[in-house]
Amino acid sequence: MTWQQLEAECKNCEKCALSETRTNVVFGVGIKDAEVLFVGEGPGENEDLQGEPFVGRGGKLLDDMLKMIDLDRSKNIYIANIVKCRPPKNRDPFGTEQEACIGWLREQIRLINPKIVVCLGRIAAKILIKEDFKITQEHGQWFDIDGVKYTALYHPAALLRDVHRRPETFEDLREIRSMIREICENTYNPQTPAF
């Protein structure tokens, strides 16, 4: 399947009840052959209205975090979500909804073919890294899955609620920058100085 076919099919998806309440399918944003993929949980209200991931307050924080390590959704990464439609009242997506939707992300990962996948929060880490992932203990660690490096950060919404988690996240971001320097060829071009 090509990217265009995938996007068109996904935008017509009616595999679960979230399709009945959505304004837009939030397919993803960024560079389609990026070496680094970020994966969140699912669209919130602003994302549902605008059709783009992470455009609310959490999105502003995410953009600021990315900027610290020279990443930018319009330049060198792709951003997608586990579920493509907004769960009502921003509840966590049900397991059944995640299962119905995950095929779209799996196909995006196949086509993007990233070297690094960064899960934003517990829900993405549980589905992409391992079922018993503990975000408080395992954020920032690296997991090799089928030749791809996976890690997880606290979700930006969690960082808005609890600023005490930000220093750890800053360290995790530095680790991500080091890993990008080590295994990616195109993401930093030219290489940026260390901070």
Ligand code: URA
């Ligand atoms: N939270 C997410 O996990 N994804 C979004 O796109 C927006 C908020």
